[in-house]
Amino acid sequence: MGDYMSSDGEYYYNDYEDDNGDYCDDDGGDDSLVGFQALEPELLSAYANLPSIKVITKESLLAAQKEDLHRVMDLLSLKEHHARTLLIHYGWDVDKVLAVLVEYDKDKLFAAAGVQVLDDHALFPYQxxxxxxxxxxxxxxxxGNMLTVMDCGHYFCNDCWTEHFVVKINGGQSRRIRCMAHKCNAVCDEEKIRQLVSRRDPNLSEKFDRFLLESYIEDNRRVKWCPSVPHCGNALQIEDDELCEVECPCGMQFCFSCLSEAHSPCSCLMWELWSKKCHDESETVNWITINTKPCPKCRKPVEKNGGCNHVSCFCGQSFCWLCGGATGKEHTNTSIAGHSCGRYKDDHEKKRVLAKHYLERYIHYHNRYKAHIDSFKLESKLKESIMxxxxxxxxxxxxxxxFSWIINGLYRLFRSRRILSYSYAFAYYMFGDDLFKDEMSKTERKMKQNLFEDQQQQFEANVEKLSSILEEKFDTYSENDILSFRMRIIALSVTTDNLCRNLYEYIETDLLGSLQRTVQRIAPYRSKGVEKASS
Structure with missing residues (x-):
């Protein structure tokens, strides 16, 4: 078995061992798969269970909605507006409709959704x-021809119905407009709504139809609009767990659960808190608390710029830096006239020390998070150079x-760098006092933090190595050097992937999985990156 040594003294192997213990030479087969499939056969079975993602454009939205409507209409022999009412109530989940039907019966299924089917002959007396x-x-x-009766049997004049519908549509409540009768839960017939409001204002009828169409996305937990700005016009539909990260054809990668940018290994709550913390002024306030003191006269913050403890505000007020008390202007190097403040104020000092600790801790994690974000932006320019x-x-x-193995290595770097940056935001909350203070003892927290940081540092070191190797001037290498370079890229890519997967497993099992008082979940790790939606 041939081997190669990197400049760091690590060995990378030219041949790989298959499942039967035999060695496979890397000269045959698809070069792009060497190291990614031969070394990772266990990943292939994992991909089979991942959610498939479908793109729904504005043009295909109606067809997607009609498909689900007809499934329910055929199954339960319903009219379209009854089927729509059922599906809106159950979040456009056809499987859930079937499950409720099997567990209970048709009457309970209809009653819960506000569906009432009235025989046509019952409407004749009112016509x-x-x-x-x-x-x-x-x-x-x-x-009789100036009133309208709904499926529930209640009837009112057309003018009253129209006013009721106009108010509901303009108020954004048009997807499930209920009957006006007291304590009636029935949902009104959408065709009758359309006929009445179109006489008043055709634009309202169009608005009503648009709301009904968009309900397929707004009320459907498996379909969500892409959060791109400006909006690309696409919606994405998943099949299974909504806790996943997806990529729209427009290139936007986002968390399907919270619609923020893809943020694993942070949970949605962690990412929400971290984003807010990075954008608001809370840390500026902390800095002011630590490094300034309020003027006793105008209360504006004053920063000390010299060694003397007698300071002056722009408003002209002099005060003692040690205690913040107002003083006169006369002072020496050791004292201020008519002022003494040698007593220790425990509460005030504790607050300052605690605020300083929290600020320094935040700066530690934020600086590393920001450094990897900046590295990601710079490395994104590598693709053009490598091509x-x-x-x-x-x-x-x-x-x-x-040379697809180079591109594979580059994409591995992109994914790993992004995950590495978010791992610092995760650590800030996992081992801080904001979310899980009562979940772990100090000893347990410190032990788990050390184990996490050990894995994080190994992962980080390999990401930096991969970045460094990809920046080499390999276009000047000989064929033998290219073979060595190829093996270094493949081996380091696989090692980085394994370390990243191990970090995820530790987070899911030993950290988040051990929580007793709260539930925090993250999107599962995908070796091939965020899953792309297909048409």
């Missing part, structure tokens, strides 16, 4: 123009023409 009826809303007497080097190699080398 005669010769008969007169009293509307129980306005108490006007109207002919140029690959073009040179393809022209100069006579043998190998497949």
């Amino acid at each position: 005669s123009s010769s008969s007169t009826f009293t509307c129980n809303i306005c108490y006007d007497d109207v002919s 140029g080097k690959i073009n040179i190699l393809e022209e100069n080398l006579s043998t190998s023409k497949d």
Whole structure:
């Protein structure tokens, strides 16, 4: 078995051991898969259970909605508006509708959703123009052709119905407009709503139809709009667990659960708190608390810029830096006239020390988080440079023409760098006092923090090595040097992936999995990165 040594003294191997204990030479087969499949056969079975993601464009939204509607209509022999009411109530989850139907019965299924099916002959008495009826809303007497009866059997005059519908549509409550009768839970027939409001304002009818169409996304936990700005117009549909990270065809990668940018290994709550902390002024306030003192006259913060404890504010007030008390202007190097403050104030000093500790802790994690974000931005420019080097190699080398292993290594670097940056935000909350103060003893927390940081540092070291190797001028290498370079890239990519997976497993099992008083989940680790949606 041939081996190669890197400049750091680590060995990388030219051949790989398969499941039967035999060694596979890397010269045959698809070069792009060497090291990613041969060394990671266990990953292939894991991909089979990952959610498949489908793109729903504005043009295909109606077809997707119709497909689910017809499934329920055919199953339960319902009209379209009844099927829509059922699906909106159950979050457009056809499987859930079927489960409720099997567990209970059709009557309970309909009652919970506000669906009432009235025989057509029951509507006939109200349709005669010769008969007169009293509307129980306005108490006007109207002919039968001037009132509308809903599936529940309740009827009111068209003017009252129209006012009711207009208010609901303009108020954004048009997806499930209920009957006006007291304590009636029935949802009104959408076709009758459409007919009545179109007479008043055709634009309202269009608005109503748009709300019904968009309910397929707004009320559907498995379908969500892409949060890109400006909006790309796409929605993404998943099949299984909504706690996953996805990539829209527009390139936007986001958490399907909270619609923020992809943020694992942070939970959604951690990322929400971290984002807010990074953008608000809380740390500025902390800095002011630690490094300044308020003027006793105007209360503006004053920063000390010299060694003397007698300071002056811009407003002209002099005060003692040690205690903050107002003083006169006369002073010496050791004392201030008419002022003495040698007594220790325990509470005030404790607050200052604690504020300083919290600020220094935040700065520690934020600086490392920011450093890796900055590195990610710089490394994103590597792709163009690497593609140029690959073009040179393809022209100069006579043998190998497949350099996809370099691109695989580059994408591994991108994914790892992003995860590494977010791991510092995770650590800030996991081992701090904000979320899990009562979940672990100080000893247990310190032990788990040490284990986490050991794995994080190993992962970080390999990410930096991978970044350094990819920046080499490999376009000037000979064919033998390219073989060595290839093995270094593949081996380091696989090692980095394994370390990243181990870090995720430790987070999910030993850290978040051990919590007793709260539930925090993260998107599962994917070796191949955030899953891309397909049309």
